[in-house]
Amino acid sequence: xxxxxxxxxxxxxxxxxxxxxxxxxxxxxxxxxxxxxxxxxxxxxxxxxxxxxxxxxxxxxxxxxxx
Numbered sequence: 277x278x279x280x281x282x283x284x285x286x287x288x289x290x291x292x293x294x295x296x297x298x299x300x301x302x303x304x305x306x307x308x309x310x311x312x313x314x315x316x317x318x319x320x321x322x323x324x325x326x327x328x329x330x331x332x333x334x335x336x337x338x339x340x341x342x343x
Contacts, residue, residue, distance in 0.1 A: 300324050
């Protein structure tokens with residue numbers, strides 16, 4: 277079964293945003309904390325929150341989660 281372009285794009289965006297969240301959690305935030313860069317920690321935390329909102333929105337539009 278082939279996906280329509282819109283569905284493919286949503287899946288691609290979900291994958292990309294999830295990878296960014298993983299990178300922030302596993303590497304970027306830790307590195308910023310170890311460097312003592314409070315401004316970077318604050319920015320990364322805010323970005324992580326925003327990414328989660330976008331991920332949730334895409335999941336809802338694809339009926340992966342309901343609400």
